[in-house]
Amino acid sequence: MKFLKAKAMFLSAALVLTAAPIGSVYGAGEGIDQDVIESTVENAIDMSQGTKSKEATEDWAPPVIDNSPWAEKEVYDARVYGLVTYDLAKEVRGEISRADAAEAGVRLYERLTGDKIGGKLEDPFTDTDDRNVLKAYKLGIIKGVGKSKFNPDANVTRQDLAVIMYNSIWRSNPALAKGDMTSNFSDWGDVSGYAQPSMKYMLSNGIVKGKTETILDPKSNISKQETLIVAKRIYELMNESYDKTAKGLFYRVSDGKKDIYLLGSIHLGTENAYPISKKIRETFKDVENIAVEVNILEEAQLTDYIMSKATYPEGQSLKDDISPALYEEISKLLEEHKVLSIEDIEGYKPWYINMVLPMLVGLEDLEDTGIGEDIDYDNMTPEEIEELENLPYQYTPGIDKYFLEKAEQNSVDIVEIEGASYQIDMLSGMSKSTQEEILRTTVSQLVTGVDDQVTLDTMIAYWRAGDYASFESIIEMSMDSMPEEYNQALWHNRNREMANKVEEYLSDSDEDYFVVVGAGHLVGETSVVKELESKGYKVEAIR
Template identity: 30%
Template structure:
């Protein structure tokens, strides 16, 4: 969930064509979505870019996507966030997000970031309850991001991956993971203090209006199937060193590993494979689709 939400972080976008108060409500069956087909010999892989938060009006998706899912006996996702094991793993990982030696996030972060966090807590009663002093900085970041999205009406329960995970379990499909919950929740533990501080400054600087505008734009591009525009939102060329380290770890490294896993799964069985990953992993530089092309797949946007 942590990586999922952060994958929507981007440079300030242009205003979307959909209504600011009803982002992407023309989605669902009328939306093209970010959807590709990859083939190599007998291997057939459908790849759908997910936005990991959403709203009920998003579903069902257009028939071509729903049909491809229905015909595939196997579903591969970044992590099965709906499984009991995943939820237990997440809970255990969360315990690792707290200091037990007397330290607080205030001891570990620059004074200006601490001041921004305290101001945000004053403005948001929910954050006063959820952000505790003994949390590690990455855990504080997780809480702030989740609260920002929920405050503007986007719910992870309506994320595209969750929608298809529930359908897959109802249909008895095989569910496979490209990463797993533990790998995702341990992501920020590997960052140095400067990078986490940078990400906190970036997130805390956003107004609710800016968060809403960013997500509206993402849904607008997703609805139109505009992979190029969405990829352009990930600005690595003009980014400071901290953001470049984040982009390299969040996208480049993970994209390579995901492509290797998809490649391996395509060889295990001849049955169609339906893959759902965050849309940002399928666009921009060094994306999963390019890595699959390098492995001999022919990739077509549908």
């Protein structure tokens, strides 16, 4: 029983609580926040197997990214885009070295192309065998300083970083490495001849800016955080040029006098959701309010309420509410995966067990990847140490969480459309027969090994491409497999209420709103979009 009382476990049920069985696409793509799943797994391993010694892993604790306040928004995006490694995250305000700049260039190239540079690498330098330097050299991103030297610890100037990053662009796609401008900087003459084409490209595309409107200061040293910001701007520009940004399901709602923007979210964190299209990002910059189903940044406050709904009163248990056959199936499933026994979870109700069971049986597979294993730092080879330091320090929030955190950065007001208590009440208030039917579907799919990942990947691909019709077909397929009570509560009723909320926001003449709800609520015959159209509002898909 105490296992499921782990904070992360019940928070996993709290975050956008509309999680369905594993076989329901809505449950997979519109449910639990990825970030919290990861913490759930870590806490679950500790609690079920005993907390492991962390002495050997302390050296590999994620570094704190202590960026300057002015850099916060863009460094955050650089991390979401996977451009930050553990090495680059350390002492991020400090000046960047040539070796770390090479690493930043390689990481940018790998994210732009999807290629990993590996294998045996030529080492022409006598003063470094850093694999990132050798990768950058192989790609033609960097050169030595002469006499077989690289000078890895030397600082990097603004103009030299422009050259390194320009080379990363060139190597990823030469056709896009174009850009020129007439410089108005009074110190343009200080830019070395070899760096002028790269610097012109960076300036013409808004990637690098002057220290002031008239001063470029090309030979001053540049910091890690500035480097990450340059990489972030390039990554956005290249993805826009490739037409590879995520378009999502994005609508403009108008009453003829005022517009409100409506974005369909994928609640599950996935790197394929980023970068989000420039249209969406630019629209969000100017809003005063963001409206979401649940403000998941305040999930810690929900603990007591969730557990009051999820747990049985004394004298009752899971066995009382489900068939003996289903109870036995769950028991065997847990025994097979060697995580918990049925006795550990029988104090929790079916709707809650349904949400956490896929994570519980997934712990075994996650353990096989080395999560929770001690790292023997003293006996690692230099190559192994370097690989750890080069791990991406990536953060992949769900779309709603991304915009909530952006809202906090921009001091945008956060408004809840429903609130977590509404969603908890909805799930816990379903009939015993519906709760059991949904749980039975989940158990059946876990027993037979049905893998929803292909369906989830397809759904995300449709969302990323802005393919409204195909996304709708997946949601309809999901609804066809679910009980009518579930569909009525999860979809139809909520869609009407969400549409009513949007109507309220339209009537608020003094404020504008950016509304983020699960993408499944914006498609189908009873969708928020259809409801608003039936009320006479103009709803336009922004593609």
